[in-house]
Amino acid sequence: MPNLKCDACSCTHNKDYNCCLNGIAVGGKSATKDSSTCCISFVESDGAMTNYSKEPVYSMDIGCEATNCVHNHSCTCQADEVFICGDHACNCQETQCSSFCCK
Numbered sequence: 001m002p003n004l005k006c007d008a009c010s011c012t013h014n015k016d017y018n019c020c021l022n023g024i025a026v027g028g029k030s031a032t033k034d035s036s037t038c039c040i041s042f043v044e045s046d047g048a049m050t051n052y053s054k055e056p057v058y059s060m061d062i063g064c065e066a067t068n069c070v071h072n073h074s075c076t077c078q079a080d081e082v083f084i085c086g087d088h089a090c091n092c093q094e095t096q097c098s099s100f101c102c103k
Helices: none
Strands: 003-006 023-027 061-064 081-085
Touching (some): 023 081
Parallel strands (some): 003 081, 023 061
8 A cells, every 4th residue: 555645735634744534536537647637535624624633544545547657556556655736725626646657
């Protein structure tokens, strides 16, 4: 399972640059570059609901639609580390998987 780091601090699942979910999904079915991917699991924090009571998960399953990525095997990410970018994102389309590497 990949280790995940995430700078989408506006996501309700983010705590200290880590995700509190047990797994995420990355979109980008026809992606040929990282900017064409996104974290489908992103949910913008409204300030009231946060996951601060949950603990970050450092290694998790990552479902991935970006079949053009070298790390994608049967729609599952096999990279050692995954970096989700999206500082100040307001929706999932403003995030991206910077670990994407086109075949």
